[in-house]
Amino acid sequence: MILTTTASIEGRPVQEYLGVINAQSIIGANMFKDIFAGLRDLIGGRSKTYERVIEEAKEDAMRELTQKAQSMGANAVVGIDLDFETVGASGSMLMVIATGTAVRI
Amino acid sequence: MKTFSGQFYPSYFSPPSEATLLLSDRTLSIGFHDQHGNPARQDWPLKEVQGDFLFAEQRSRFTQTNTQAEFRVAGREAFEYWEEIKAEANKSWFRKKRTGSLRRTVALLSAMLLSGSLLYFFMVPWLAEQMATVVSKKTERQLGDSVFEAMKSTQTEDTMATRVLNDFFNALAIETDYSIRITVVKDEMVNAFALPGGQLVVYTGLLENMETYPELAALLSHEFVHVEKRHATRSIFRSMGSDLFVTLLFGKSSGLATLVIGQANQLRTLSYSRSLEKEADLEGYKLLRERGIDPGGYDRLFKHLKDSSPGTEIPEMISSHPDTDNRMQYIREAARGQVVKEDPQLRSIFAQLKNK
Numbered sequence: 001m002i003l004t005t006t007a008s009i010e011g012r013p014v015q016e017y018l019g020v021i022n023a024q025s026i027i028g029a030n031m032f033k034d035i036f037a038g039l040r041d042l043i044g045g046r047s048k049t050y051e052r053v054i055e056e057a058k059e060d061a062m063r064e065l066t067q068k069a070q071s072m073g074a075n076a077v078v079g080i081d082l083d084f085e086t087v088g089a090s091g092s093m094l095m096v097i098a099t100g101t102a103v104r105i
Numbered sequence: 106m107k108t109f110s111g112q113f114y115p116s117y118f119s120p121p122s123e124a125t126l127l128l129s130d131r132t133l134s135i136g137f138h139d140q141h142g143n144p145a146r147q148d149w150p151l152k153e154v155q156g157d158f159l160f161a162e163q164r165s166r167f168t169q170t171n172t173q174a175e176f177r178v179a180g181r182e183a184f185e186y187w188e189e190i191k192a193e194a195n196k197s198w199f200r201k202k203r204t205g206s207l208r209r210t211v212a213l214l215s216a217m218l219l220s221g222s223l224l225y226f227f228m229v230p231w232l233a234e235q236m237a238t239v240v241s242k243k244t245e246r247q248l249g250d251s252v253f254e255a256m257k258s259t260q261t262e263d264t265m266a267t268r269v270l271n272d273f274f275n276a277l278a279i280e281t282d283y284s285i286r287i288t289v290v291k292d293e294m295v296n297a298f299a300l301p302g303g304q305l306v307v308y309t310g311l312l313e314n315m316e317t318y319p320e321l322a323a324l325l326s327h328e329f330v331h332v333e334k335r336h337a338t339r340s341i342f343r344s345m346g347s348d349l350f351v352t353l354l355f356g357k358s359s360g361l362a363t364l365v366i367g368q369a370n371q372l373r374t375l376s377y378s379r380s381l382e383k384e385a386d387l388e389g390y391k392l393l394r395e396r397g398i399d400p401g402g403y404d405r406l407f408k409h410l411k412d413s414s415p416g417t418e419i420p421e422m423i424s425s426h427p428d429t430d431n432r433m434q435y436i437r438e439a440a441r442g443q444v445v446k447e448d449p450q451l452r453s454i455f456a457q458l459k460n461k
Contacts, residue, residue, distance in 0.1 A: 001108035001110055001125035001127065002108070035354055038354075042353075059106055063132065066106075066127045066134070067132075067146065067148070070125055070127060070134055070136025071136065071145070071146040073136065073144025073145075074125075074144075075125050
């Protein structure tokens, strides 16, 4: 299984296009992480707590994308695009959308 | 999360098919084509998976322990990654990198809640009290005077009653570093209050109801304790401290949480206010006791307060003052066995107020 952001895979021509797939994950940082991040904002520096939340959301979206591709019988996903967006009333939730094309190579 | 391509063996006897493998710390998924050539996927619970490395074949093997289905992939990489995942899963909960574990989250949250409430209930008030004690009497007086000046313009003073009340207070001969100045304001409100630094304000509405001098002595001693014990200054610092703390923690965003937290904070301020009122009652009563003044003054004073607002008793929890019946009760208890002696000087000063 190859996952890539490029449109084609070097030396492995696409044999069959199985369709565009996407997966999303929306994750709330939770109140306490917000507090820690708020303190970070106050004193400056990298906010590991928020970074971890983004990482987690990205992992979830990618895992789901891969599983969808597997269900379609794909053995690669090309042209993957990751979108990050905040949602929720105060923008405190993070949304990650992974889009890609499931193919057989 | 890692992906691999390899061979899938649905059962021991069936021929392998080309398949894909997704390996992550939460799932193991296999994408393959079934015997009819249709795409299919299997998700194996991590607990039911056994991983090993076949040295002779130089392939990593994953076996679903229930169905005996296998996935084999060339090279050591998949097996090594599998070992990593298992090592991470076997780590004690507090060393894990990811925050997926419920126990860990709960433990962290309760630790934070505990330290947060320790800070909120003990540290912040203590610091605020320390800061309040640093404030000089001069600053307190300036603060109180500026509030008084701002208020004065909208009120009419009863100069005669003001003079009598100041005389009365001086006759009580209470030792203090503050200069106590009493002002009587013409207003029907049955109320009185103390400003920081020594300004006491009494409304005529309250004086009119009074019949005996112990009532006035009770009122003035109560308000005096507010000044002497710096209640107003301490309250200001405490509420500023807890407001600051709450704002730091929860931000100033408007929302349901802020509303709830604000209300809780308010209740806490009220509870502090009630404890100060009780202190003022009891300490004020002590001043009366030292002078042999009838403690019934407190009783009748509370009765006036109660009569002035019939039917509007609010639950003690959301009130700034203790319940009037409670106040009567603890003063009565404190006053048990007190010797009362008549004070002709106070009586005659009080008479001036009534005969004006």
